[in-house]
Amino acid sequence: MEFGLTEEQVRVYTEAFNDMDKNHSGVLQPTELGVLMRSRGHTLSDEDMRDLAADRHGTVTLADFLQIMAKREQDVVLQQKLAQAFAVFDKDGSGFISVNAESDFRKQMTSLGSNPFTDEQFDNFLSEYRAEAASQHPAEQDGLVDYQEFIKLMLRKAP
Known part of the structure; x- marks a missing residue:
């Protein structure tokens, strides 16, 4: 290959x-x-x-x-894998996941893996999403993120 x-x-x-x-x-x-x-x-x-x-x-x-x-x-492959992973947190199939302090997603991101996010790092990363998505979705008010848009941000941040 x-x-x-x-x-x-x-x-x-x-x-x-x-x-x-x-x-x-x-x-x-x-x-x-x-x-x-x-x-x-x-x-x-x-x-x-x-x-x-x-x-x-x-x-x-x-x-x-x-x-x-x-x-x-x-x-494309990474985006598909991330979408599958995020779908686990999308219990109602709405395309949105909760990122509030009690959410399963936040708990996983700040505890799993060899180098999990601190709460502050997670909040900083979310602030970037909120800044970009503010015109499309009020993530700040409802504590939800559109995980397809969140994935796009993650891919732009990837090395």
Whole structure:
């Protein structure tokens, strides 16, 4: 497995890259990469595009693209695993979990694992979610978080 991708994924992504590389230069411009990513069901933010332009001298090679796609595939798998884990705390299937002081979720996050959150660390992390989600959901008032949005924040924070 190259780049953490299956042989089939490497083949599909290589073909897609080569199809987009109309002049056979072996590189794509960031705008071409954006089109290619959307065709594969992924999007690149403006920030991603700036980072790519800065990091790769304005072009993206096949190896760069495979590395990007490997990261995206890993994110999808991680997002699915996190959603399954969070679903355990979503007793009523609403898409929201409680994060108040008595919640099972808070208790698990501050006690399990080799390096659990302290209450303060957990509250700091939640404050980031609350700041981002304030316009979409009043997490501060009801003590609930939309765990799909929470997962997105966690993935952005991951190294």
